[in-house]
Amino acid sequence: MIALLLEPFGYQYMVKAIVVSALVGGVCAFLSCYLMLKGWSLMGDALAHAIVPGVALAYLLKVPYAAGAFFSGLLAALAMALVRIRTQLREDAVIGIVFTSFFAIGLLIVSINPTSVNVQSIVLGNILGISDEDVLQVTIIAGVSLALLLLRWRDLLLVFFDENQARAVGLSPTRMKILFFVLLAACTVAALQTVGACLVIAMVVTPGATAYLLTDRFGRLIIIAVALGVATSAVGAYASYFLDGATGGLIVVLQTLLFLLAYVFAPKHGRLAARRAARAVSEPAS
Amino acid sequence: MTVPQHGRAMTPSIVVEGLTVRYNNGVTAVDEASFSLGAGTICALVGINGSGKSTLFKTLMGFLKPAKGSVSICGLPVRAALKAGLVAYVPQAEEVDWSFPVLVNDVVMMGRYGHMGLLRIAGKADREAAEQALARVGMLDFRRRQIGELSGGQRKRVFLARALAQGGQVILLDEPFTGVDVKTEDQIVDLMRELRAEGRLMLVSTHNLGSIPEFCDQVVIINKRILAAGPTETTFTQENLQLAFSGALRHFRLEGAALHDDADDRRVTVITDDERPLVLYGQRDRERLAAGERGAGPAASPGADRDREPAPDAGRGETR
Numbered sequence: 001m002i003a004l005l006l007e008p009f010g011y012q013y014m015v016k017a018i019v020v021s022a023l024v025g026g027v028c029a030f031l032s033c034y035l036m037l038k039g040w041s042l043m044g045d046a047l048a049h050a051i052v053p054g055v056a057l058a059y060l061l062k063v064p065y066a067a068g069a070f071f072s073g074l075l076a077a078l079a080m081a082l083v084r085i086r087t088q089l090r091e092d093a094v095i096g097i098v099f100t101s102f103f104a105i106g107l108l109i110v111s112i113n114p115t116s117v118n119v120q121s122i123v124l125g126n127i128l129g130i131s132d133e134d135v136l137q138v139t140i141i142a143g144v145s146l147a148l149l150l151l152r153w154r155d156l157l158l159v160f161f162d163e164n165q166a167r168a169v170g171l172s173p174t175r176m177k178i179l180f181f182v183l184l185a186a187c188t189v190a191a192l193q194t195v196g197a198c199l200v201i202a203m204v205v206t207p208g209a210t211a212y213l214l215t216d217r218f219g220r221l222i223i224i225a226v227a228l229g230v231a232t233s234a235v236g237a238y239a240s241y242f243l244d245g246a247t248g249g250l251i252v253v254l255q256t257l258l259f260l261l262a263y264v265f266a267p268k269h270g271r272l273a274a275r276r277a278a279r280a281v282s283e284p285a286s
Numbered sequence: 287m288t289v290p291q292h293g294r295a296m297t298p299s300i301v302v303e304g305l306t307v308r309y310n311n312g313v314t315a316v317d318e319a320s321f322s323l324g325a326g327t328i329c330a331l332v333g334i335n336g337s338g339k340s341t342l343f344k345t346l347m348g349f350l351k352p353a354k355g356s357v358s359i360c361g362l363p364v365r366a367a368l369k370a371g372l373v374a375y376v377p378q379a380e381e382v383d384w385s386f387p388v389l390v391n392d393v394v395m396m397g398r399y400g401h402m403g404l405l406r407i408a409g410k411a412d413r414e415a416a417e418q419a420l421a422r423v424g425m426l427d428f429r430r431r432q433i434g435e436l437s438g439g440q441r442k443r444v445f446l447a448r449a450l451a452q453g454g455q456v457i458l459l460d461e462p463f464t465g466v467d468v469k470t471e472d473q474i475v476d477l478m479r480e481l482r483a484e485g486r487l488m489l490v491s492t493h494n495l496g497s498i499p500e501f502c503d504q505v506v507i508i509n510k511r512i513l514a515a516g517p518t519e520t521t522f523t524q525e526n527l528q529l530a531f532s533g534a535l536r537h538f539r540l541e542g543a544a545l546h547d548d549a550d551d552r553r554v555t556v557i558t559d560d561e562r563p564l565v566l567y568g569q570r571d572r573e574r575l576a577a578g579e580r581g582a583g584p585a586a587s588p589g590a591d592r593d594r595e596p597a598p599d600a601g602r603g604e605t606r
Contacts, residue, residue: 037386154406158396161386164377167347168452169400170369216387216432 008241017127017240020138021194021233021247025203027142027187029229030149032208033222034160034180041205042092046099048188048200050076052106055122055192060113066137069189076102077181103197125196125248127237134193141190145183156180157218194233195248202252203229210259213266228258296360296372298325298455298487300346304355307341314510315341318355321506321515323489328482329504330518331491333530337509339491343458346489347375359456367456371400374454376445378461384434390444391429394419397452419450423477439470446477457481459490463497475501495557495564498522524566527557 008014035041051069058068076098083094110122121129130138149156159166159176166173184204191200211224236251243250264271300323307316316338323329333339344350345357348364359367367373374397397419398412408416420426423443428436433444442462449457459478463471471494478488479501490502498505498518505522506515507530514526541553555566 037383151405154399157388158399161388162377162382162396164347164349164375164381165396165448167349167368168373168375168454169371169396171399212387217389218387218392221387 008238011241013128013130014238014241016130016135017247018234018237020130020135021127021237021251022230023142023146024138024187024190024194025207025229025233025251026226027145027149027229028191028200028203029207029225030146030153030222031180031184031187032204032206032229033211033218033225034156034208035184036205036208036212038160041201042095044184044188044204045201046080046095047073047076047185048192048197049099049106050102051185051189051192052103052122052197053109054106055189056106056109056113060109064137065134066141066186066189069192070185072102072106073185073188077185121196122192123196123198124246125192125194125199127194127247128240130193138190138193141186145187145190148179148183152176152179153222194237195251196246199248199252202255203233206252206255206259207232210255210262213259213262213269216268228255232258296370296455298327298372298485299323299358299360300456300487300489301358301361302342302355303357305342305345305352305357306354307338307345307350308353314353316345316508317510319508319512320355321512323487323504325485325487326482327504328478328488328490328502329506330498330502330522331489331506331508332495332498332522332527333508337530339508340460342508343375343460343489343491346458347373371452372455374449374452374457376442376449376457376459376462379438379441379465381460382433382441382445384441386433388433389429390420390425390431390433390436391416393433393444394429394447394451397448397450397454400452415451415453416447419447420444422450423447424473438465439467439473442466442470442474446474450481455486457486457488459488461491461493463492463494471497495527498564524555524557527564531557 008018031044035044051073054068054070054072054075055065056068057072058065061068080094080098083089083098084091087094089097106122120126155166155171156176156179158169159171159173163173166176188200188204191203195203207225207228208221210228211221214224215221232254233251236254237247240247240250262270267273300321302322303320305316305319306314308314319338319342331339331342341350345352346359346364348368357364360370360372362370362372364373394416395408395412398408398415399406401412401415402408417426420429423446425440425443425447428440428444433441436444446462462474466474475497478490481488482503489506492498499522502518502522504516505518507513507521507526509530513529514521541551552567557564557566
């Protein structure tokens with residue numbers, strides 16, 4: 001039995017997948033703490049879809065996929081800003097139009113050049129088949145992002161909580177926001193490999209949302225979210241060996257399960273706690 | 287204007303000269319505004335909604351750039367004054383996301399960021415400053431609470447504590463009395479008087495006209511242009527207020543004949559901009575303003591019994 005459970009560790013590709021997934025899951029979870037507090041969750045989704053054509057083109061032209069992804073993410077952000085300024089459309093409509101257009105272009109490129117890259121590996125991720133080159137790229141992206149976040153997490157919190165105060169202590173909110181979105185774009189690119197374009201959104205929202213139900217302190221929120229991100233990603237990658245299923249799907253299902261558990265059982269902000277509190281109010285001193 | 291000199295390296299001051307601020311859509315929000323304020327001052331900023339009060343605040347906070355003219359704070363350009371941590375800001379309640387997972391102590395610590403290193407790790411001095419500031423506003427016992435669990439008045443006091451912890455010499459307060467009960471209002475006013483005695487400069491944007499003569503020694507009345515600026519006794523007059531609000535104010539006048547049967551032709555004027563009304567009676571307006579008496583008796587003041595505080599036990603769950 002134990003031999004069977006240890007079996008995945010005997011394969012180098014499995015070890016690689018587990019370690020890379022955990023790293024990416026952790027950094028994405030870190031970012032999720034900020035994203036979900038600001039109501040910007042859909043921005044992550046839009047970004048993930050918008051980088052697909054960049055990835056497809058990068059594979060086609062044999063350049064590092066991260067460069068292509070980053071470039072097309074930037075292009076999408078510019079397109080969104082432009083449409084937003086020049087029209088009276090609401091933000092969600094603009095985001096919707098731009099990211100679906102980019103996604104469609106990406107799919108088209110892939111389908112016209114079927115040999116260059118498998119559609120499935122972009123949309124659903126393919127961590128088990130990740131190349132050494134990509135491992136290096138993902139590790140560098142995630143490592144640098146993590147270092148920057150660890151250095152500046154308090155400043156980012158201040159900018160997200162109270163821009164005026166950020167200014168009052170001499171920070172530039174615009175610069176901090178640019179830093180955040182660059183990190184988000186970079187981590188989205190990294191996560192594309194593990195869970196694919198469709199499920200990146202879960203990686204940058206669910207861990208933070210789950211942790212939010214469990215604590216009132218931002219420092220702990222980050223720790224809980226990162227722990228959840230690392231654990232679900234590693235376990236998801238590991239379990240996909242036995243279930244022979246898509247790693248991305250497994251990771252996100254695990255994250256959702258933990259979210260549901262927190263939603264019901266969280267000591268202060270869960271449903272059961274809310275019901276207990278309501279009962280305590282309706283029957284005082286019984 | 288009297289400018290009491292304190293032995294500080296940075297004497298608090300705000301000097302606005304010929305300031306014009308335009309938004310991207312071409313709307314001019316502040317037009318050729320000039321005024322100056324010195325140390326040991328509480329100045330009220332009065333005007334209708336859209337008169338440029340918040341634009342002026344945003345310019346003082348460096349969020350908007352002047353199209354023309356200049357602003358200097360403590361003798362420095364805005365950006366340098368902000369970098370030096372000289373300007374503290376107490377936001378309106380609506381500007382804050384109360385469901386944010388931060389504790390009272392975390393918020394006050396945010397005032398200390400300018401004093402900390404790049405990693406913003408709190409040292410002993412920072413912890414002491416935060417503790418003192420919380421003690422001063424009477425919120426030390428609440429330091430481990432999530433901010434959404436506080437009442438309206440408590441929330442205000444936490445943000446005041448943050449301004450204190452920061453050590454800002456110039457403090458901008460945006461509607462500090464909105465959604466606050468009378469007791470808290472008095473506490474805030476007392477605290478502001480103490481800060482004035484320490485030589486700090488406070489600029490208060492408020493709709494609470496009735497309380498202005500009580501604690502503000504300077505008034506700036508704005509409607510895109512500066513309509514009047516100067517000491518409260520000479521500036522906060524019926525004529526100037528009518529100029530500022532022209533119809534936007536609730537304005538009641540009871541003529542002498544309606545009040546009594548004799549030949550006395552003095553009349554009662556009640557001016558209110560949503561909050562505590564300003565009550566003026568006959569020729570004594572000026573004296574009353576000058577003496578800094580309470581503007582309104584309890585009967586005339588609907589503000590006296592308002593209490594918009596949420597229940598003290600309202601937790602994060604309810605504010606979301």
